[in-house]
Amino acid sequence: xxxxxxxxxxxxxxxxxxxAGVGLAAVGGGGxxxxxxxxxxxxxxxxxxxxxxxxxxxxxxxxxxxxxTRIFDLHMAPGESRIKPGSPTRTWGFNGDHLGPTLxxxxxxxxxxxxxxxxxxxxxxxxxxxxxxxxxxxxPHQSVEPLDxxxxxxxxxxxxxxxxxxxxxxxxxxxxxxxxLAGLFILDDDEVDNxxxxxxxxxxxxxxxxxxxxxxxxxxxxxxxxxxSGIGVLGDEIxxxxxxxxxxxxxxxxxxxxxxxxxNARVFNFGFADDRPFVVxxxxxxxxxxxxxxxxxxxxxGERAELLVDFTPGETVVLRSYSPTCAPxxxxxxxxxxxxxxxxxxxxxxxxxxxxxxxxxxxxRCPPSTSNRRSRPAPSRWPGTPSTxxxxx
Numbered sequence: 100x101x102x103x104x105x106x107x108x109x110x111x112x113x114x115x116x117x118x119a120g121v122g123l124a125a126v127g128g129g130g131x132x133x134x135x136x137x138x139x140x141x142x143x144x145x146x147x148x149x150x151x152x153x154x155x156x157x158x159x160x161x162x163x164x165x166x167x168t169r170i171f172d173l174h175m176a177p178g179e180s181r182i183k184p185g186s187p188t189r190t191w192g193f194n195g196d197h198l199g200p201t202l203x204x205x206x207x208x209x210x211x212x213x214x215x216x217x218x219x220x221x222x223x224x225x226x227x228x229x230x231x232x233x234x235x236x237x238x239p240h241q242s243v244e245p246l247d248x249x250x251x252x253x254x255x256x257x258x259x260x261x262x263x264x265x266x267x268x269x270x271x272x273x274x275x276x277x278x279x280l281a282g283l284f285i286l287d288d289d290e291v292d293n294x295x296x297x298x299x300x301x302x303x304x305x306x307x308x309x310x311x312x313x314x315x316x317x318x319x320x321x322x323x324x325x326x327x328s329g330i331g332v333l334g335d336e337i338x339x340x341x342x343x344x345x346x347x348x349x350x351x352x353x354x355x356x357x358x359x360x361x362x363n364a365r366v367f368n369f370g371f372a373d374d375r376p377f378v379v380x381x382x383x384x385x386x387x388x389x390x391x392x393x394x395x396x397x398x399x400x401g402e403r404a405e406l407l408v409d410f411t412p413g414e415t416v417v418l419r420s421y422s423p424t425c426a427p428x429x430x431x432x433x434x435x436x437x438x439x440x441x442x443x444x445x446x447x448x449x450x451x452x453x454x455x456x457x458x459x460x461x462x463x464r465c466p467p468s469t470s471n472r473r474s475r476p477a478p479s480r481w482p483g484t485p486s487t488x489x490x491x492x
Contacts, residue, residue: 149346155301156282156308156340159200161210168209168252171202173224175243175266175280176217182343186318191218191278197341199282201306202264204255206288211252216243222275224249225267226284227401228383230257239269259291260385261357261403263308273331273363277322279341281308281361291386297355297407304355305347310338311365331364331400349410355380356406360398368397371408372417381405397423 161171178196179187193199204210214224214237221244225237234241235251243249262284266275283306297303311334313321322332339345360367371377371394378390383403396404410416 149344151342151344151346153305153345153347154340154342156198156306157194157200158300159194159202161202161204166209168211169204171210171212172215173199173212173264174215174217175222175224177219180279180341182338182341183314183318188314188318188320190320191275191280193280193282197279198308199264199280201283201285201300203285203287203300206255206257206259206286208255209252210255211250214243214249214251216245216247216249218245218275220245220268220271222266222268222271222280224264226262226264228260228262228403229253229284237264238267242268255286257286258385259288260286260383261359261381261405262286263359263361263401263403265361274322276361277312277320277332277363281310281359283308283357283359285357286385294386296380297351297353303351303353304357306340306357306359308340308359308361309367310334310361311363312336312338333364334362352410354408354410356408358398358404358406360400360402362400364400366397366399366423367420368395368423369418370395370421372419375408375416378407379404380407395421 159171161169163169173193175191175193178190178192180190180192180197182188182190182197190197202212212224216222221242223237223239223242226235229236231251231253235253237249237251241249241251263281264284265281266272268275300306313332313334314336315321336343358369374394376392376394377396378392379396380386380390381404386405390407396406398404
């Protein structure tokens with residue numbers, strides 16, 4: 100495996116993030132800033148100054164006791180965060196003021212999590228995407244009262260993947276996540292260890308929790324019902340890892356991005372402003388059978404994906420969100436297979452043929468009178484069957 104030292108090039112490129120235009124950049128800055136959801140359009144392209152370094156959530160490996168059990172401590176509590184200039188924003192977080200640490204464990208390990216609730220109301224913690232007994236799942240039936248502690252324990256028995264955790268109290272899940280309670284849970288295994296993938300957390304393996312938020316005049320989170328309240332709150336500003344107007348100074352030629360759409364209702368259709376291809380290597384359930392080169396990737400709330408992106412020294416690249424898939428006849432909508440491979444000098448996975456796409460395509464129309472409601476979709480169509488093997492080894 101190539102060492103992180105060999106892969107790293109000091110101040111090579113900059114990564115930015117934003118609304119209606121999300122961004123990555125080398126040596127300078129980047130942005131993640133464009134999104135739309137059907138007719139709830141927000142376009143901030145060119146209107147956001149990417150001035151804030153991207154916050155990387157702390158990596159929490161936990162403590163291993165004498166029995167080999169990996170133990171994590173999560174403390175839910177209110178706090179205050181400096182998100183925008185002016186007044187601090189009242190937020191909730193795990194082990195801090197906003198969001199939570201990235202938990203990490205390996206397949207085969209027994210994990211135990213001590214979840215303490217210091218919120219002013221009942222909550223819970225759900226392990227989204229985890230295979231575990233229902234009694235440990237953290238749904239509405241496993242509530243944690245204020246000042247109580249809940250201690251689930253289970254064995255990790257699934258392949259390496261990017262998962263996440265968040266509250267799941269009955270009737271209040273959206274509110275608790277909107278206030279800031281969310282974090283990633285990364286699973287590793289022997290198979291992924293043997294792949295030549297970027298794996299230095301916070302350097303060439305970057306977590307990206309992307310959320311839209313609305314703020315009132317005093318910088319407080321505004322989750323009041325709006326015109327689109329039937330599907331959830333739609334914000335008009337983007338936070339990435341809780342950072343407003345963020346950029347990332349990329350220091351390696353190849354970067355692995357772990358994307359989570361942590362929004363309540365917003366759908367993102369990710370792509371780069373220069374239309375460069377990127378390689379999708381993983382989804383909600385873990386690594387794909389083979390890498391696939393795309394120019395667009397749509398994620399609904401709660402969905403995750405792992406991407407590989409190559410950069411050239413000195414460039415600035417913007418990762419943005421295009422209009423979500425709604426009109427399949429338009430070439431500008433939805434994931435499309437790239438036709439041009441990356442020009443990076445590093446060895447990139449081969450560009451697959453369109454017939455090897457692992458993505459299921461649901462065709463539907465958007466009725467003009469119900470812009471946030473889909474008509475019943477026609478039967479799903481599989482563009483092809485996934486190829487086997489992992490060409491990046």
